[in-house]
Amino acid sequence: MINKKTITKIIKKITKREQVIPDQRLMHPKREWSFGLVLFLILVLTGGTYALFAFNSYSGISVDHEVVEVDQLHYKRADALKAIEVYQLKKNVFETELANSLVREAFNAELETETGAESESGEVLEGGVVDQTTSSPVPETEETVDPLKEEVFLE
Amino acid sequence: MKRVINKTQISFLIAFTFMLLGTLSLVGLVYVIEGNAIKLRERVGAIAYQKAQAEERYETERLLEETKEERTALSSFVLTEGSVIDFITNIETIASSLGLEFNTKTITPEETKDKNFDELSMQFSFSGPNSSVEKLMAVFEIIPHHSYIRDLNVRQSEGGNLWTVDMTLVVTIIEHD
Numbered sequence: 001m002i003n004k005k006t007i008t009k010i011i012k013k014i015t016k017r018e019q020v021i022p023d024q025r026l027m028h029p030k031r032e033w034s035f036g037l038v039l040f041l042i043l044v045l046t047g048g049t050y051a052l053f054a055f056n057s058y059s060g061i062s063v064d065h066e067v068v069e070v071d072q073l074h075y076k077r078a079d080a081l082k083a084i085e086v087y088q089l090k091k092n093v094f095e096t097e098l099a100n101s102l103v104r105e106a107f108n109a110e111l112e113t114e115t116g117a118e119s120e121s122g123e124v125l126e127g128g129v130v131d132q133t134t135s136s137p138v139p140e141t142e143e144t145v146d147p148l149k150e151e152v153f154l155e
Numbered sequence: 156m157k158r159v160i161n162k163t164q165i166s167f168l169i170a171f172t173f174m175l176l177g178t179l180s181l182v183g184l185v186y187v188i189e190g191n192a193i194k195l196r197e198r199v200g201a202i203a204y205q206k207a208q209a210e211e212r213y214e215t216e217r218l219l220e221e222t223k224e225e226r227t228a229l230s231s232f233v234l235t236e237g238s239v240i241d242f243i244t245n246i247e248t249i250a251s252s253l254g255l256e257f258n259t260k261t262i263t264p265e266e267t268k269d270k271n272f273d274e275l276s277m278q279f280s281f282s283g284p285n286s287s288v289e290k291l292m293a294v295f296e297i298i299p300h301h302s303y304i305r306d307l308n309v310r311q312s313e314g315g316n317l318w319t320v321d322m323t324l325v326v327t328i329i330e331h332d
Contacts, residue, residue: 050185055208061195061196081225088228093297094299
């Protein structure tokens with residue numbers, strides 16, 4: 001077991017100055033050259049490592065490798081085609097109805113003319129009113145199609 | 156007292172100077188290389204952006220050319236300022252042929268958030284036999300233009316055969332023909 005005396009002895013041995021002649025030389029060529037060489041090697045290695053890193057990093061720079069985000073135009077073709085289909089269907093039905101209306105208008109105008117002529121010639125019904133119940137304003141021919149009752153519209 | 160510098164000290168100073176110059180050169184070169192690298196990256200980024208934009212422009216032009224017919228068809232389903240009168244005339248023609256008394260009360264332009272489109276609010280009033288009114292209302296449902304019915308008010312006469320409708324139809328119009 002180490003006692004206090006032993007510890008004191010060890011400390012004294014460590015702290016005691018060696019009784020040698022101190023080195024009076026300012027320069028130690030071997031030490032300086034070694035130090036210089038190590039510094040030089042550190043400098044060269046650092047520079048070389050950086051050069052290698054820079055070469056690897058910057059030689060890969062290319063326009064093709066750049067990821068760039070540009071505003072893109074999105075065209076929803078399916079939606080557009082669907083809309084065209086729906087509205088084209090509506091257009092067909094509407095135009096047919098419009099055409100039928102024009103026929104009805106023309107028919108009504110013709111009917112009014114005929115009725116006026118008949119009134120002038122005295123061919124009127126009792127009470128002086130033209131019987132319009134027998135003459136529908138709409139010409140009920142087989143060719144007349146009511147587009148509003150078509151299956152397409154009902155969907 | 157004159158200080159004498161021996162050969163070893165001279166060698167040391169020369170070596171130290173060279174070492175310092177080498178270190179400074181290395182730091183300077185790193186600084187220049189990094190500066191140039193930043194500029195290079197910026198220019199490459201700008202070129203890549205221009206290239207991507209050119210490609211996107213080409214794609215857009217191709218898409219515009221490809222979809223020309225579709226877009227023309229679609230735009231025909233949206234009224235223009237010039238075609239509104241024709242549209243109302245057509246509706247009035249149909250209403251008249253159905254024996255309805257049709258009246259266009261107001262036409263009011265309304266702004267929308269979309270910079271390409273505006274809306275036109277039209278107030279109509281029509282009355283007549285219920286079957287004819289139903290038919291005209293069905294016509295309003297198949298208007299081949301982008302539109303919607305905002306308000307609809309149907310009143311029935313005491314006899315029940317005569318209906319009166321007040322409605323507001325909103326149609327979309329393209330700002331520029």
